[in-house]
Amino acid sequence: MDARLTDTHTADTGLVDSQRAHTLDELDLAIVHALQIQPRVSWVRMGEVLEVDAVTVARRWDRMVRAGMAWVDGYLSPGHDEGVYAQIEIDMDGRLSEDTIGQLARDPHVLSLKQTSGGRDLLAIVGATDLDGLARLSGDRVSQLPGVRAVRSHVITAAPFEGASWRLRSLTRQQRSALTMERPAVPDEPLRPLDRRIALALGTDGRMPLTELAQTVGASAATVRRRLRVLTGTGRLSLRCALARPLTGFPVSVVYFGSVPAQHLDETVSALRTLPGLRMCSITAGAHNLVLDIWLPTLSEVHTTEALLNSRLAHLDLRITERAVVLRTIKHVGRVLDRRGHSLGSAPLNYWDA
Structure with a gap:
């Protein structure tokens, strides 16, 4: 479990602290929204759409990244x-060991x-090459960590909605249209070793320049x-552009x-797509066949959102x-976070080599 944590911070801690105190303004949020739509758009093109100098856009983004407030990364989609x-689900023996949490966060199998509150101490999304690998991961690897009392696995059979689809609301319709690119029609084919190397490299920096990416993956x-x-x-x-959750206006995760x-699964998933704070929908083979990760503005909406789900989907x-x-998000899609939800660095998913 010694996956390398890629530090995204500068060595000047005073600079980092001052950057983290920075309050995002409308231009910052517009940049993040633009990168949510097109994560690898050029600064020149973004500047044209936002009517801002490209150098200003690049400088603003660099400041947010160095402060750990926003980042772009890539990963192979579970779906x-x-x-x-x-x-x-991971149950601990009465206390949460920071050492165990750190090992899990840096484990290349852990996405x-x-x-969390409730019937488990920790909830993780993990990947393995096959079912046997998943059994060894949960039964031999995770369960043997200090303080772990029990592990329960729920295999994901589909992930019809992921957080990469979630958007801020900072851009106009015209700006969104100018940045939106139609997905090219390409034939589906098996993954290649090169594809996995590309995903791993983009897991550390989703905006890695093409020449640097090519050198990194050896192609x-x-x-x-x-x-x-x-x-x-x-x-x-x-490819997704992420913003530290407290800065999104949705500080509560449930x-x-x-x-x-x-x-009724397909119809249910279609109905859920209109839910504003939905970050991920997993279909699982287990006691619960639907797991929803939803971001909310306040704790008071935990039950009103549940009531809304029950009323609107009662017919299904x-x-x-x-x-x-969620009391604390320790790792989010390969990104290790501090207690404020800011990025500490990347530990990308890499179960195929681990």
């Missing part, structure tokens, strides 16, 4: 990858890690450009565990069987 993913720039087109066109590679008859027999407030 399209050839591996096996699971939500795993996300949360400390020509033309080949990498072509593979990126295929990976993004098929949805196998998710995980709802629900059940719905199998014949949806039942929310449990809800858990």
